[in-house]
Amino acid sequence: MVQVAKEPISTKGPRITSEITIAGRYLILIPFTEKINVSQKVKSSEERRRLRRIINDMKPKNFGVIVRTIAENKTAKDLETDLQQLLAKWDTVARRLSQAKHRKKLHSELGRTSTILRDVLNASFENIIVSDSTLYDEIHPFIESIAPEKLDILKLHKGRQPVFEAYGIDRQIKKSFGRTISIKGGVYLIIEQTEAMVVIDVNSGKKTKIPESQEDNALEVNKEAATEIARQLRLRDMGGIIVIDFIDLRSSAARKALYEHLQLKMQEDAARHTILPMSKFGIMEITRQRVRPATTIEVVEKCPACQGTGEIHPSILITDEMENSLSYLIHEQNENKLVIHVHPMLYAYLKKGIFSQMFKWRRKFRRSIKLHADKSLQLVEYHFYNEKREKIRL
Numbered sequence: 064m065v066q067v068a069k070e071p072i073s074t075k076g077p078r079i080t081s082e083i084t085i086a087g088r089y090l091i092l093i094p095f096t097e098k099i100n101v102s103q104k105v106k107s108s109e110e111r112r113r114l115r116r117i118i119n120d121m122k123p124k125n126f127g128v129i130v131r132t133i134a135e136n137k138t139a140k141d142l143e144t145d146l147q148q149l150l151a152k153w154d155t156v157a158r159r160l161s162q163a164k165h166r167k168k169l170h171s172e173l174g175r176t177s178t179i180l181r182d183v184l185n186a187s188f189e190n191i192i193v194s195d196s197t198l199y200d201e202i203h204p205f206i207e208s209i210a211p212e213k214l215d216i217l218k219l220h221k222g223r224q225p226v227f228e229a230y231g232i233d234r235q236i237k238k239s240f241g242r243t244i245s246i247k248g249g250v251y252l253i254i255e256q257t258e259a260m261v262v263i264d265v266n267s268g269k270k271t272k273i274p275e276s277q278e279d280n281a282l283e284v285n286k287e288a289a290t291e292i293a294r295q296l297r298l299r300d301m302g303g304i305i306v307i308d309f310i311d312l313r314s315s316a317a318r319k320a321l322y323e324h325l326q327l328k329m330q331e332d333a334a335r336h337t338i339l340p341m342s343k344f345g346i347m348e349i350t351r352q353r354v355r356p357a358t359t360i361e362v363v364e365k366c367p368a369c370q371g372t373g374e375i376h377p378s379i380l381i382t383d384e385m386e387n388s389l390s391y392l393i394h395e396q397n398e399n400k401l402v403i404h405v406h407p408m409l410y411a412y413l414k415k416g417i418f419s420q421m422f423k424w425r426r427k428f429r430r431s432i433k434l435h436a437d438k439s440l441q442l443v444e445y446h447f448y449n450e451k452r453e454k455i456r457l
Contacts, residue, residue, distance in 0.1 A: 064160060064169065072353060073258065085149050085156075085170070088181050088209050089134035089142055090118070092149040096127035104132040117142055123150070133185065177205050182333075184210055191217045194226035239298060246291050250284050254295065260304040263292055267310060281310045282317045286324050293328035302334065302353025311345040322347070366441075381409070381443050382420055388457055392447060393428050400431040400450035409443065410436040 069078035085092045099118050101111045114130045117139045122128050134142060152170065159169045172178055176198060180191075184206070191206075191213075193199045199219045207214050220226045227233045238245075244252040249268035254261065265288040267281075292307060312318045318341040325347070326338055335352040365371045385403070392398045405413065413420045413434060425432050440446070447455040 083156075084129075085152050086172075086181075087145040087149045089131055089137055089145045090149060091129040091131065092146070092153060093127035093129065094153055095125060097125070098127040099130070100128075101130040102132040102134075105130070105135050107135075110135055114142075118146075121146060126150075126153075133182075173205075174201070176202055180206065181209060184213065188213060188216060192220050192226060192230065193217065194220040239295070244291060244295065246287050248284075248287070250287050252288060252291060252295070256301070260306055261301050263295075263305065263307045265307065265309050278313060278317055281312055282321060285309045285312065285321050289321060289325040290328050293325065293332065296329075296349075296351060297332055297334075300334075302351045305349040305351060307347045307349070309341065309345045309347060312341070375443055381445075382413070385445060386424065388447065389424060389428060389432070391457075392455065393430055396455075398430070398449055398455075400433075402433045402435055402448040402452075404435045404437040404440060404446045404448065406440045406442050406444065407436040407438060409445070410434055 065079040068080045071077045156170045253264040267284045337350045339348045341347045
């Protein structure tokens with residue numbers, strides 16, 4: 064029996080292990096071992112001893128347990144309830160195993176939403192907004208079982224606007240996931256992701272520089288950038304080797320201050336990571352646990368004029384193209400009435416003079432052809448609409 068420990072990433076396949084673990088809210092159960100480990104993020108030695116003593120008294124033989132950070136200051140009753148649920152899951156797996164043939168799934172993780180809530184739900188949560196009624200019905204009993212005191216913050220979004228649009232999430236995604244990330248005061252980051260590593264370049268931009276304190280100014284810019292970099296690593300779930308090119312700092316004290324600042328901001332990151340001090344060249348390296356592929360969201364939009372090619376057809380041929388399209392729509396698709404939406408400048412050109420281009424087209428095709436000026440279009444962009452005012456795709 065094996066367990067998938069890591070999802071496939073790029074050309075690398077999944078990683079599997081024979082050391083089975085079943086995760087709960089406060090504990091992780093490890094069959095066939097006796098070890099008890101407490102999360103390193105529980106700093107109090109007294110609390111660590113208390114948790115270890117509680118687990119040692121309640122766990123059955125031949126089972127190991129890892130105590131998660133969220134178990135800190137929880138009662139023995141909470142931990143026992145979680146442990147009993149995990150043991151019940153293991154019993155189910157063991158029963159299925161006795162009847163299973165090879166390549167059969169015995170147990171799977173909770174759904175993505177429930178997993179996130181199990182791992183990150185804490186006292187700081189003020190609202191949980193769900194836009195899907197089925198998902199709402201699914202997680203309502205789950206929250207009731209793991210954190211009943213938080214049940215009243217679960218809300219079903221019923222507005223006309225999509226939930227991401229209503230709460231400004233779309234705008235934040237577009238702002239946070241591009242290649243260039245702007246920070247206050249004109250500071251910005253450029254993030255380049257390659258197969259081998261992630262490279263982040265810090266730029267001061269229009270940040271005011273005071274000649275007398277260039278070192279202080281550079282340190283301030285670097286600290287602002289470090290705060291945003293720590294956030295971006297969590298947002299995008301970037302892993303592997305991350306190389307950061309900070310603005311050069313001459314003094315060792317300033318480099319140390321920046322290193323400690325980044326360490327402090329990275330403490331919020333649940334993924335395992337290691338940070339190396341800044342080198343002579345202003346480079347800082349981070350290794351961060353890579354569990355799944357980094358989140359990449361396309362934030363640029365395809366140009367409607369060139370369709371992303373960076374090139375447009377010669378403007379001198381635009382009328383020939385439009386005439387060919389008109390011929391096809393009238394003779395092949397039997398359109399009787401057409402409206403052409405064009406840029407105002409193209410509108411003026413097509414309507415210019417007594418014997419304008421529009422006059423020639425109406426006379427040639429003997430159909431109702433109208434022209435409409437649309438400021439939202441590019442200079443050589445045009446669209447055809449039928450008599451029902453439906454856009455015609457060519």
